[in-house]
Amino acid sequence: MKIMHHLTRVEFENNSDKVVVLPIGSTEQHGPHLPLGVDSYIAEDIAKHLAKVTDIIIAPTITYGYKSKPLSGGGPLFKGTIDLNGETLIHLVTDILCKFARDGFNKIFIENAHFENQAFIEEAMDLATAQFPKLKVVQSNWWDVLDQKTVDEIFKDVPFPGWALEHAAITETSLMMYLEPDLVRTELMPTEVKAQALPYSVYPARHDLVPDCGVLASPVGSTKEKGKLIVDKAIEGFIKIFKKEFN
Numbered sequence: 001m002k003i004m005h006h007l008t009r010v011e012f013e014n015n016s017d018k019v020v021v022l023p024i025g026s027t028e029q030h031g032p033h034l035p036l037g038v039d040s041y042i043a044e045d046i047a048k049h050l051a052k053v054t055d056i057i058i059a060p061t062i063t064y065g066y067k068s069k070p071l072s073g074g075g076p077l078f079k080g081t082i083d084l085n086g087e088t089l090i091h092l093v094t095d096i097l098c099k100f101a102r103d104g105f106n107k108i109f110i111e112n113a114h115f116e117n118q119a120f121i122e123e124a125m126d127l128a129t130a131q132f133p134k135l136k137v138v139q140s141n142w143w144d145v146l147d148q149k150t151v152d153e154i155f156k157d158v159p160f161p162g163w164a165l166e167h168a169a170i171t172e173t174s175l176m177m178y179l180e181p182d183l184v185r186t187e188l189m190p191t192e193v194k195a196q197a198l199p200y201s202v203y204p205a206r207h208d209l210v211p212d213c214g215v216l217a218s219p220v221g222s223t224k225e226k227g228k229l230i231v232d233k234a235i236e237g238f239i240k241i242f243k244k245e246f247n
C-alpha cells in the first residue's frame with residue numbers, strides 16, 4: 001500500500017503515473033457516542049481499503065473542514081467542532097492540488113467525507129485545473145456512490161432521514177463500528193432523536209433547531225455489517241469512477 005508519508009522522495013517520484021487519493025474529513029462533534037474525528041477516519045480508512053484493490057497513492061488526510069451546519073452536523077453550537085472558513089479551505093485544497101500538479105501528478109481523486117466541504121473543494125478543483133491544464137481532479141464521497149438497493153438494505157428497519165440528517169446516525173455509526181470499533185461508545189448511543197429538516201437556513205444558529213445530543217437521527221440499528229456493506233459498495237463505486245475518468 002502506497003501511503004505518501006511512508007514513501008521516500010524517490011519512491012514518490014517514480015509513481016507519478018498513479019492516481020493520488022486525497023482524503024478530506026473534518027474535526028466535528030458527532031454526538032455522545034462517536035469521536036470528533038469520524039469524518040477524517042472514514043475518509044482515510046476507506047482510502048486504505050481502496051488501496052487494497054487498486055494501485056494508488058494515499059496523500060495525507062486533511063482533518064479539518066468547512067463549518068458544520070446546524071442541520072447537517074450540529075453546527076457551531078457544540079464544542080469540539082473546530083472548522084475552517086470557506087476561503088481557508090479553498091486556499092488549502094488549491095495549494096495542495098497545484099503542488100501535486102507541479103510535481104507531475106495529474107490524476108487526483110478527492111475522497112471527501114464531510115458533507116459541508118463539497119462546494120469549497122469544487123472551487124479549489126476549478127482554480128487548480130485552470131492553472132494546470134494537464135491536471136484532472138475528481139471528487140466523490142461514500143454516500144453519493146451508494147445505489148438505491150444498498151440504501152434500502154441499510155434502512156430496511158428504520159426510515160431513511162435523508163443524507164443531511166444522517167449525522168452521527170446509522171451510516172456513520174455503522175461505518176465506525178466496522179472501521180474503528182474501539183472508538184465507538186455503543187452504550188452512549190442516543191435512542192430517540194429526530195431533528196426536523198427545514199426548507200430554509202437561518203443564522204445565527206439556534207439551539208432549538210438541533211437536538212441537545214448533537215445527533216440528527218437515531219443511530220439505533222447501526223451494525224458493523226452495515227458499515228462493511230457501505231465500504232464495499234463505496235469502493236465498487238470509486239473503482240467505476242477510476243475506470244471512467246482515469247482509465
Ligand SMILES: [Zn+2]
Nearest residue numbers: 038039168172
Ligand atoms: Zn460526519
